[in-house]
Every structure is written in C-alpha cells, then in structure tokens.
C-alpha cells in the first residue's frame with residue numbers, strides 16, 4: 001500500500017508532495033483509496049462533503065470509524081495523513097487475520113482537504129461535515145488561480161450544492177480514532193513507538209498591520225524615518241521572547257511588504273502571527289503581551305499598529321472515556337504509553353465537537369513534519385498498526 005501511494009503527487013525537484021484538494025494528485029489518491037477499499041470488499045461511498053467512507057460490513061448507527069487524510073501541505077512529507085489511512089486498511093487486514101469480525105458497523109474514512117493548502121481553510125471536509133464551516137463560504141473560497149472550491153469540486157464530479165452539516169452521518173458514529181505521525185519529537189526521547197493524544201492546544205491567528213512612511217533608502221536620515229519594518233522586526237523578537245517565557249509557541253511566517261523595493265523604506269508591512277499554547281489563559285496572555293510590545297515599539301518608531309485576530313480555534317480535549325479505553329487496551333501489548341498534547345490541528349479535533357474522538361501518534365525520530373524530512377521507522381509504523389487494530393477490536397467487538 002505504502003509503495004503504491006508514494007509516487008502520487010511527488011514533486012521530484014523538492015522531494016515533497018503537492019496533493020491539494022481536488023487537484024490531479026489528490027484525485028489519484030482518492031482513486032488509490034477506492035482501489036484499496038475494493039481489494040478488501042469494502043463498500044465505498046462519498047459523503048455530501050466529499051469525504052470518502054469504506055464500510056466493512058453493513059452501514060448503521062454505532063459505527064466505529066478510523067482514518068485520516070491523503071492531501072498534503074505544499075511540498076509536504078509522505079506520512080502526515082497517509083500513515084493514518086494506510087494503517088486503517090492494514091488494521092483491517094490484521095483483524096481479519098486474527099479471525100475477528102466486527103459486531104458493530106465499521107468504516108475507514110478519508111477526509112477531504114485537511115491541510116487547506118489550496119483554498120486556505122484547514123480541515124474543510126470535516127468542518128463542513130460538522131457545520132463548523134459555512135457551505136456558502138466554502139463554495140466561494142478561491143485558490144491562487146482564481147478557481148473556486150465549487151468549481152474545483154464540480155470538475156472532479158463532486159456536487160458542491162450538497163455541502164453542509166450532515167446530522168444523520170454524525171449521529172451514526174460512536175467513535176472516531178485517527179492514527180497520525182507525531183509532529184514533534186516527544187516520543188523520540190521515550191521507549192514507546194506510540195502515544196495517545198490528550199488534547200490539541202488552542203490556536204489563534206492574528207494579522208498585524210504596521211504603517212509607516214515610504215521614503216528614499218539613501219537620503220532619509222535614520223532619525224527622520226518612520227520605518228514599519230523596524231517595528232515588525234522588533235515584534236518578531238518580542239513574540240519569540242514572550243512565547244518562551246509563557247510556555248507557548250509563536251510564529252511570524254507570512255509577510256507582505258509595500259512597496260517592496262530594495263531602495264525604499266516600506267510604507268506598510270503586513271505580517272501574520274500564529275500563536276499556540278497549552279491552555280486558553282496562556283494563549284490569551286502571551287498574545288496580549290506580543291500585541292502590547294508591538295504597540296509600544298510602534299510608538300517609539302513613529303509608526304502605526306493595527307492588530308486584528310483573524311481566527312481562533314479553542315482547545316480540544318479528546319473524549320476521556322475513549323482515551324482511557326485506548327491507554328487501557330494498549331497497556332496489554334505496549335505497557336504504559338505516553339499521553340501527549342499537540343500543537344497541530346487534525347480532523348479528529350474538528351470531529352471531537354460532534355462525536356467521541358481519540359488519536360494515536362506514531363513516533364517521528366526527527367520531529368520534522370510538513371516537510372520532505374518527515375519520517376517514521378517501519379517498525380514503529382507496524383507497531384502503530386498493531387495498536388490501532390487492538391483498539392478497534394476493543395471498540396467494535
């Protein structure tokens with residue numbers, strides 16, 4: 001399975017993947033999913049929001065569902081998403097080899113557009129399913145070529161008019177368990193190849209507008225400048241310091257400079273801040289400190305600051321009963337496994353608002369993710385499959 005999936009959407013120049021919602025590579029991945037489902041005699045269906053479901057046995061209420069996503073970030077790694085889908089099919093093979101037949105409805109799901117690489121909204125498939133993303137808004141989202149999500153779906157044979165919260169489907173799911181490659185390296189320092197997720201950190205995105213005055217880079221005296229780049233640069237340093245002191249992470253990863261000339265002092269710098277923290281109070285306090293530091297610096301530089309929060313994703317606590325069932329089951333074959341929070345978002349985090357949800361992580365020795373260096377060792381991936389099979393067996397018996 002892994003070998004047949006590896007070439008799809010691989011960019012040979014960077015060694016990374018470009019599997020973006022509804023593009024050629026993504027459609028090839030969806031076809032790959034169909035083939036694997038068919039090879040196992042599973043019943044395939046596409047839901048109203050473009051997510052794929054492969055049913056082992058009859059559909060029905062009380063379903064045990066596992067899976068992940070197959071799309072990627074720009075030049076992403078091979079494991080983020082695909083490891084969960086491949087492990088889900090492999091877990092069915094393991095359960096069948098054990099002679100197990102689920103007593104409950106059982107499905108492998110592949111959520112559409114998890115990374116949001118093309119249309120800018122992460123977890124679009126699961127957000128539409130749970131009603132966390134407005135269908136009209138989703139349809140109108142545009143990619144860099146001006147193609148709307150509705151147009152992209154139509155070209156791929158998916159009806160965009162049926163998007164929206166799917167109460168019937170959600171009511172039929174008793175548990176969703178997503179296996180995912182670890183996106184940090186907490187497990188690299190332990191003896192355990194797998195871990196259970198406790199929570200997803202709350203997460204905010206802010207836009208900072210630093211306004212100043214464009215002028216000549218050669219003739220304007222330093223003391224006469226109103227340079228927004230200087231305010232921005234100091235804000236980056238402040239963000240790093242405040243995040244470190246507060247136990248959070250803060251990142252400025254996107255920047256638009258006007259007029260963007262080598263020999264001109266900028267008139268405006270727009271920058272986007274991504275802040276995540278273990279708790280809402282920490283997130284709020286650290287963000288407040290960064291905004292305040294930017295404002296103070298703007299005062300000293302003669303520039304103007306406008307800071308606006310563009311989005312906030314609250315903390316996700318995974319279902320405690322399900323989490324305890326996972327750790328209890330895994331204790332038998334793996335001993336006590338670590339229970340870890342993460343700063344990364346997942347479909348499981350979105351679904352947690354509607355159905356009991358849990359996650360399993362597989363060790364990533366370097367901690368690299370969203371880049372070609374993302375990796376997990378074969379033996380750890382196999383341990384992940386065993387862990388997932390054990391948990392699914394416990395849930396579906």
Ligand SMILES: [Zn+2]
Pocket residue numbers: 069080081114180346
């Ligand atoms: Zn992922």
